Amino acid sequence: MYISITKQHMDTTFSQSSGDFVDYLEKENRDKVPEQQEHFFDQHNDQVSAKHIVKDIDGNTAKLRKNEPKFYSLTISPSQRELKHIGNDPAKLRQYVRETMKDYASSFYRDKPVSVDSIKYYAKIEYERTYKGFDREIKENQPFRSQIVKLEHDLAKIRSGELEGNSQAIQKTIEQLKAEAPHHVDGQMVVQGMKKQGLQTHVHIIVSRKDVTNTLSLSPGSSHKASEVILNGSLVKRGFERDQFFEKAEKTFDKLFKYERNFVESYTAHKMYNKEPYKFFAHLMALPTNEKSAAFKMMGKSGMHVPNLNIPTNQVQLALKAFKQLKRTIDVAKNASSIGI
Numbered sequence: 001m002y003i004s005i006t007k008q009h010m011d012t013t014f015s016q017s018s019g020d021f022v023d024y025l026e027k028e029n030r031d032k033v034p035e036q037q038e039h040f041f042d043q044h045n046d047q048v049s050a051k052h053i054v055k056d057i058d059g060n061t062a063k064l065r066k067n068e069p070k071f072y073s074l075t076i077s078p079s080q081r082e083l084k085h086i087g088n089d090p091a092k093l094r095q096y097v098r099e100t101m102k103d104y105a106s107s108f109y110r111d112k113p114v115s116v117d118s119i120k121y122y123a124k125i126e127y128e129r130t131y132k133g134f135d136r137e138i139k140e141n142q143p144f145r146s147q148i149v150k151l152e153h154d155l156a157k158i159r160s161g162e163l164e165g166n167s168q169a170i171q172k173t174i175e176q177l178k179a180e181a182p183h184h185v186d187g188q189m190v191v192q193g194m195k196k197q198g199l200q201t202h203v204h205i206i207v208s209r210k211d212v213t214n215t216l217s218l219s220p221g222s223s224h225k226a227s228e229v230i231l232n233g234s235l236v237k238r239g240f241e242r243d244q245f246f247e248k249a250e251k252t253f254d255k256l257f258k259y260e261r262n263f264v265e266s267y268t269a270h271k272m273y274n275k276e277p278y279k280f281f282a283h284l285m286a287l288p289t290n291e292k293s294a295a296f297k298m299m300g301k302s303g304m305h306v307p308n309l310n311i312p313t314n315q316v317q318l319a320l321k322a323f324k325q326l327k328r329t330i331d332v333a334k335n336a337s338s339i340g341i
Helices: 019-024 050-058 080-085 090-106 136-160 167-180 242-257 267-275 277-285 289-300 315-335
Strands: 002-007 071-077 121-126 202-208 227-231 234-238
Touching: 002 242, 019 050, 050 121, 050 202, 071 090, 090 121, 090 202, 090 242, 136 167, 242 267, 267 277, 277 289
Parallel strands: none
Antiparallel strands: 002 071, 071 202, 121 202, 227 234
């Protein structure tokens, strides 16, 4: 399970209104008849109009300055393994989102508990993802793509008479470069904008910065960590407990759908990998045989070579010989969201 929290864009991409972002989330509904469209939903309603959402979010910004985000965006991206476990069922995803937003609300560090009904949010399920410039596949195909683009320009000039050359030879070279590129989908070289294979279902959530009363500011931003300060002579709790939220959201999925989570899928593993990678490696190698085998299998789905399990048993020797290779494998898998850590 991968969950991200980002603040409203304040640059030229998105205006201070939520309109552009809500319109962006309607992209999969374009060219679809109403019966096939996926609707926004909230904690209690399965169908909310985009027009209502923009009006509701934009009208809930009391006392926020122009340079402050008016809303936050959460993206919930279950792994393909998790999606397969729930049958890629949108009803179950909506159920999970509603339970997870309870976890979100309870993770605000306040003197009085924040409930989900204090949160103004709207969610939308999407079923497709396309390759972006930051994806590993695009980056690794880029040298081939650059050569192809240059050759295609030359080919166009030859055909228009601006340049002399053998167009057939150039076309053959282009096809060869496409075949030699490391990443393909259905025999086609992976390029930006191409749809990703497999289950890609995920959920976008737009959350107002202010609570439903438009008086309390609720920021989950990384700069608003849980803390206590003296305000007007009193000790006041403030901030958001991110680790607590991510851990709760993971446990909610497991409990709700009786999901048996492998170590490498866990948020604990994610933190350990980032902060104490050798400890992560040692823990991985100490897993029971079946669980360890499953962990390596999940990482292997990233398309990278998985370290040979028939390596020395001495932990120090093992770590020195295999850790760098394993770390590369995990980096690739994590970037591809294939193991959900």
